[in-house]
Amino acid sequence: MHARSLPWLLLAPALLATGFLVLLPVADTLWLSLHDVILYRPRSQPFVGLGNYIALLDDADFWESLGHSLVWVVVAVGLQFSLGFTAALLLNRAFPWRGLARALVIVPWALPSVIIGLVWTWMLDFNLGLINTLGLRWGLLDAPVAWLAQPGTAMLAVILAVVWQGFPFFAITLLAGLQGIPKELYEAAEIDGASTFNSFRNVTLPSLAPVIATALLLRMIWVANSLDLILVMTGGGPGTATQTLPLYAFLKAWSGADYGHGSALAVVLAILLLGVVSTYAARANR
Amino acid sequence: MKRRHLLTTAAALAAAPLALAHAQKKTTIRWWYHFDDPASNPAALVADFEKANPDITVQAESIPWGGGADYDNRLYAAIIAGNAPDAAMVKFNNQPRLIEMEALAPLDSYIDGWSGKADIAEDFWRLHRAPDGHRYYLPVQYVVLYLYCRQDWFAKAGLKLPTNFEDFTAAAQALTGADRWGFGLRGGAGGHDHWASLVLGNGAKLSKGGLTSPAALAANKWFIELFTQRKVFPPSAPNDGFVQTINNMKSGRTAMTIHHIGSANDMQAALGDAITAVPVPIGSTGGWSSFGDGSNAVLAQSKSRDAAWKWISYLSTGAANVAFNKLSGQVTVTTSGARDWNVQPARFLAATTASLKMAQVLPPTAQTADFTRTVWPQTTQKALLGQITPDAMMQTFEKLYFG
Amino acid sequence: MKTARRILATDLPVAAILVFALVPWVWMLLTSLRPEAELTRAPVHLFPDVISLANHIELLRRTSFAENLRDSLIVALGAVSLGLLLSLPAAYAFARLRFRGHGALKTGFLMVNMFPVVLLILPLFVLMKSLGLLDTYFALIMGHATFTLPFAIWLMSGYVAAIPPELDEAAMIDGATRLQLFVRVLLPLATPGMVAVGIYLFIASWNEYLFALMLAGRNVRTVTVALQMFIGENEIHWGLLTAAGTLVALPATALFLIAQKHLAAGLTGGAVKG
Numbered sequence: 008m009h010a011r012s013l014p015w016l017l018l019a020p021a022l023l024a025t026g027f028l029v030l031l032p033v034a035d036t037l038w039l040s041l042h043d044v045i046l047y048r049p050r051s052q053p054f055v056g057l058g059n060y061i062a063l064l065d066d067a068d069f070w071e072s073l074g075h076s077l078v079w080v081v082v083a084v085g086l087q088f089s090l091g092f093t094a095a096l097l098l099n100r101a102f103p104w105r106g107l108a109r110a111l112v113i114v115p116w117a118l119p120s121v122i123i124g125l126v127w128t129w130m131l132d133f134n135l136g137l138i139n140t141l142g143l144r145w146g147l148l149d150a151p152v153a154w155l156a157q158p159g160t161a162m163l164a165v166i167l168a169v170v171w172q173g174f175p176f177f178a179i180t181l182l183a184g185l186q187g188i189p190k191e192l193y194e195a196a197e198i199d200g201a202s203t204f205n206s207f208r209n210v211t212l213p214s215l216a217p218v219i220a221t222a223l224l225l226r227m228i229w230v231a232n233s234l235d236l237i238l239v240m241t242g243g244g245p246g247t248a249t250q251t252l253p254l255y256a257f258l259k260a261w262s263g264a265d266y267g268h269g270s271a272l273a274v275v276l277a278i279l280l281l282g283v284v285s286t287y288a289a290r291a292n293r
Numbered sequence: 294m295k296r297r298h299l300l301t302t303a304a305a306l307a308a309a310p311l312a313l314a315h316a317q318k319k320t321t322i323r324w325w326y327h328f329d330d331p332a333s334n335p336a337a338l339v340a341d342f343e344k345a346n347p348d349i350t351v352q353a354e355s356i357p358w359g360g361g362a363d364y365d366n367r368l369y370a371a372i373i374a375g376n377a378p379d380a381a382m383v384k385f386n387n388q389p390r391l392i393e394m395e396a397l398a399p400l401d402s403y404i405d406g407w408s409g410k411a412d413i414a415e416d417f418w419r420l421h422r423a424p425d426g427h428r429y430y431l432p433v434q435y436v437v438l439y440l441y442c443r444q445d446w447f448a449k450a451g452l453k454l455p456t457n458f459e460d461f462t463a464a465a466q467a468l469t470g471a472d473r474w475g476f477g478l479r480g481g482a483g484g485h486d487h488w489a490s491l492v493l494g495n496g497a498k499l500s501k502g503g504l505t506s507p508a509a510l511a512a513n514k515w516f517i518e519l520f521t522q523r524k525v526f527p528p529s530a531p532n533d534g535f536v537q538t539i540n541n542m543k544s545g546r547t548a549m550t551i552h553h554i555g556s557a558n559d560m561q562a563a564l565g566d567a568i569t570a571v572p573v574p575i576g577s578t579g580g581w582s583s584f585g586d587g588s589n590a591v592l593a594q595s596k597s598r599d600a601a602w603k604w605i606s607y608l609s610t611g612a613a614n615v616a617f618n619k620l621s622g623q624v625t626v627t628t629s630g631a632r633d634w635n636v637q638p639a640r641f642l643a644a645t646t647a648s649l650k651m652a653q654v655l656p657p658t659a660q661t662a663d664f665t666r667t668v669w670p671q672t673t674q675k676a677l678l679g680q681i682t683p684d685a686m687m688q689t690f691e692k693l694y695f696g
Numbered sequence: 697m698k699t700a701r702r703i704l705a706t707d708l709p710v711a712a713i714l715v716f717a718l719v720p721w722v723w724m725l726l727t728s729l730r731p732e733a734e735l736t737r738a739p740v741h742l743f744p745d746v747i748s749l750a751n752h753i754e755l756l757r758r759t760s761f762a763e764n765l766r767d768s769l770i771v772a773l774g775a776v777s778l779g780l781l782l783s784l785p786a787a788y789a790f791a792r793l794r795f796r797g798h799g800a801l802k803t804g805f806l807m808v809n810m811f812p813v814v815l816l817i818l819p820l821f822v823l824m825k826s827l828g829l830l831d832t833y834f835a836l837i838m839g840h841a842t843f844t845l846p847f848a849i850w851l852m853s854g855y856v857a858a859i860p861p862e863l864d865e866a867a868m869i870d871g872a873t874r875l876q877l878f879v880r881v882l883l884p885l886a887t888p889g890m891v892a893v894g895i896y897l898f899i900a901s902w903n904e905y906l907f908a909l910m911l912a913g914r915n916v917r918t919v920t921v922a923l924q925m926f927i928g929e930n931e932i933h934w935g936l937l938t939a940a941g942t943l944v945a946l947p948a949t950a951l952f953l954i955a956q957k958h959l960a961a962g963l964t965g966g967a968v969k970g
Contacts, residue, residue: 011795013789013793013874014789014793014795014798015795016785017785017786017788017789017793018785018786018789018801020781020782020785020786021782021783021785021786021805021845021849024782024838024841024842024845025805025808025842025845028820028823028838028839028842028843029808029816029842029843031819031823032816032817032818032819032820032823033807033811033816035819036811036815036816036819046369046373046390047369047389047390047391047393047394047659048393048394049373049394090713090716093709093713094710094713097706097709097710097713098710100702100706102702102706102707102710106953106956106957107953108710108714109952109953109956110949110950110952110953110956111714111717111718111949112713112714112717113895113899113948113949113952114717114718114721114945114949115717115720115721116899116948117899117902117903117944117945117946117947117948117949118721118903118941118944118945119902119903119905119919119920119923119944120903120905121905121920121923121924121927122724122923122937122941122944123720125927125932125937126720126723126724126938126941127720129723129727129934130720130723132529132537132540133527133528133529133537134527134529134537134540134541134544134546134738135540135544135735135736135738135740136740137719137723137740137742140739140740140742151528153527153528153529153530153531153532155529155532156480156528156529156530156531156532156533157678158678161532171716171717171720174717175717176896179892179895179896179952180851180892180896182892183855183888183889183891183892184854184855184858186888187855187858187859187888187889189860214858217854217857217858218854218855218858221850221851221854222851224806224850225806225809225846225847225850225851228806228809228810229809229847232809232810232811232812232813234812234814235905241532242481242482242670243671244481244531244532244670244671244674245480245531245532245674245675245677245678246531246671246674246675246678246680247671247675250671253812253814256812256814256815257812257814257815258666258667260814260815261362261365261366261814262362262662262663262666262667263663263667264390264659264662264663266818269815270815273811273812273815274811276810276811276812277807277810277811280810281807281810284803284806284810285803288799288802288803327928327929328928329928329929329930329931330928330931330933331759331922331925331926331933331936332754332758332759352914354913354914355925356913357909357921357924357925357927358924358927358928358929359909359924359927361929363909363924366910367909367910367913370817370818370821370910371821373818373821373822374821374822374825375825376825376830535930536932540735540736543736544736544737544738545738546738552930553930555930555931556930556931559931562732562733563733563736622930622931
């Protein structure tokens with residue numbers, strides 16, 4: 008009896024807080040997504056069933072933003088992970104200023120998004136930006152580039168900013184994971200005559216795999232839902248070139264005051280993410 | 294439990310005669326505001342008001358602007374949750390929504406019985422009347438958009454400052470050259486003010502069919518081609534916000550741009566006498582200059598409407614309104630206060646008052662907020678990038694406003 | 697020779713990554729030290745001609761930034777404490793115990809973060825209003841701790857799962873209770889994970905804007921909301937904003953400088969058989 012109730016006892020505080028603060032609002036959002044909710048017409052909210060969802064099928068902006076979200080998530084998380092993992096491996100080695108280096112690497116992560124967005128906008132400024140200035144001075148650019156005003160470079164620019172913001176998360180998370188690998192495993196591999204690369208492949212990667220998978224999954228969900236950097240840097244523009252799904256939902260719900268439509272977009276995003284997560288969970292359990 | 298209940302009842306009974314004796318019970322009102330300068334603090338105004346009205350306490354709360362969205366969203370959320378302030382600074386573009394939410398208290402009887410009414414010009418009362426005929430907004434500050442010009446470059450090139458669109462186009466082209474552009478367009482959110490001056494003042498009209506008439510389409514085609522063909526806007530124009538357009542002007546990259554007196558002191562500091570301002574060009578539809586409004590409103594949820602009115606009407610009165618606008622960086626709405634206004638150099642005030650006669654606002658409908666935040670920037674940027682035609686851009690606007 | 701190899705293989709790549717990590721921050725710092733007129737001078741000079749602390753002085757004297765830093769610190773430390781308190785037991789349950797609904801529940805927690813928070817904020821606002829918690833530290837601490845809980849639980853359970861179960865068995869054989877096992881064996885071994893999760897919780901709370909804007913504001917105003925005050929309708933106060941931005945990154949960095957040595961406090965030699 009005791010053993011059976013123990014897990015629930017341990018989970019109770021977390022479940023209670025989540026149920027109360029998250030499930031209630033989520034249920035509310037689900038409910039609103041089935042209604043025609045115009046923010047400034049609180050008295051008239053007719054039930055429309057799946058109307059908001061069906062409308063999405065014909066909505067070209069929805070499909071376009073879905074495509075942008077895909078690029079945004081895959082490229083941003085991929086680069087964040089590569090850079091973060093490299094940093095973690097390097098910061099795990101012994102060198103005299105290691106403590107300082109570990110602390111400094113989290114600086115980008117320790118800044119609020121609005122600051123990051125504004126600083127990168129400033130650095131990418133056509134006229135007064137550091138990047139155009141250095142690019143011209145070092146001969147890398149022939150003429151200043153309007154980075155944020157062209158569809159291709161604008162996406163690149165917002166991804167650059169989110170990679171900068173997010174790679175320290177991977178660096179720290181994976182660094183903590185590296186600490187948990189018993190030194191004996193490496194010693195054993197060394198005795199067996201394994202090369203550095205082999206012990207990385209046979210010891211580091213397998214031991215770190217669960218942490219890597221968790222960190223990737225969590226970061227993917229986070230990046231998929233984050234919109235503040237894009238909002239500050241381009242507002243989804245030029246045109247709709249950097250409009251991702253959550254940004255579209257946000258603009259619909261608040262600027263457009265079409266809360267029902269916005270909620271439906273949010274629910275679709277959540278379902279898509281849930282699909283990815285369940286696939287992951289199913290594979291992890293196997 | 295029961296005992297406590299008895300005690301509170303007893304306390305309430307005991308307090309009742311006291312409350313009656315002191316009919317002037319102290320009232321606290323909550324007021325929301327936003328000033329662009331974070332160091333601007335209305336504490337002195339509050340203290341002055343409370344001295345004259347010892348029965349009222351004002352709790353002033355500054356709310357982040359966040360491109361207008363943060364301020365509005367917070368206000369909407371507070372209204373929906375029944376937690377709205379008693380009074381708040383508000384803008385025209387959300388008035389239709391606030392009226393539809395029944396969130397505003399009508400001010401008609403307050404305004405009609407107010408001694409300060411005559412000190413605010415009739416132009417303001419005209420612009421501040423809601424479509425349903427009532428008055429909910431009390432003007433407290435304003436700006437009118439005008440055209441900044443590098444008069445030194447104009448003189449050097451032998452050009453006169455533009456008053457019509459032919460002169461404007463010629464000057465923009467003549468002053469475009471190496472690392473320099475004739476006009477700094479704000480193509481990001483908020484840039485609809487530029488578009489309105491250049492297109493709504495030059496052939497297009499905000500009425501059914503008025504955005505897709507031949508004259509309207511021609512005006513808009515000319516506007517888009519200033520970028521795509523004549524290249525008189527900087528390449529960064531599609532994403533430029535007010536920071537970039539102002540900085541381009543200050544750093545000598547652009548010859549003209551549209552803004553208002555709020556940036557005059559900054560421009561003067563950076564460029565001195567090289568910069569001046571004139572009203573925006575006048576075209577076939579008579580010229581359009583965006584009226585940048587700023588008002589106070591009393592919220593319908595307020596339980597202390599009288600006290601809230603006293604506070605907001607104080608802020609729109611003579612000396613207090615002058616002090617208020619020194620904090621907000623805009624211009625007083627009172628005639629008495631304008632007489633010896635010396636906050637910005639005189640030529641910028643002259644351009645502002647000269648523009649007042651063609652001051653316009655976007656239609657007071659619920660679509661306007663969506664137009665300014667999302668639809669205008671996205672659609673215009675697509676046209677500037679050549680992803681859609683200028684005509685398709687106007688059709689999108691026509692559809693949004695007139696279905 | 698060995699040192700030279702280390703410098704080439706470790707010090708230099710680390711330095712390269714740090715340059716990438718720090719250039720925007722340094723650029724912000726240099727901007728904050730420039731007098732206003734230099735900001736719009738083209739072409740750009742990389743280093744300021746005159747160094748001026750005017751922006752930093754104005755920030756601390758004329759705005760409420762010092763108080764905002766205090767509020768942010770209270771909220772972030774509160775969120776770290778509450779977050780660890782809630783996530784540690786849950787992580788232990790997920791990592792070590794078998795029970796019905798284990799997988800579904802763990803995935804379920806992640807659902808919390810699958811909705812864009814901008815669409816949950818309205819119902820949350822109404823909820824906090826009805827509880828009378830608006831504009832209190834507690835509202836923000838609860839909000840931040842709850843919405844970071846899934847991350848905290850998943851990360852934490854990953855670290856706990858990595859601790860060899862042989863240790864539990866050894867302790868249980870020695871007659872330790874579950875609580876003793878948890879406190880004496882697992883807790884010390886989970887320290888690196890706790891540091892990583894703690895840093896995550898601290899930073900997430902420190903940088904959070906939406907809750908801080910909507911659920912608080914007058915009595916409790918965090919730095920993210922204060923920063924937003926420097927971005928007006930017609931003006932961005934670059935000097936103040938960059939001065940504040942350079943300062944805002946420091947507490948988390950300093951905290952991690954102190955905490956990072958515990959990242960290595962995990963397993964001691966011989967604790968596990970190869």
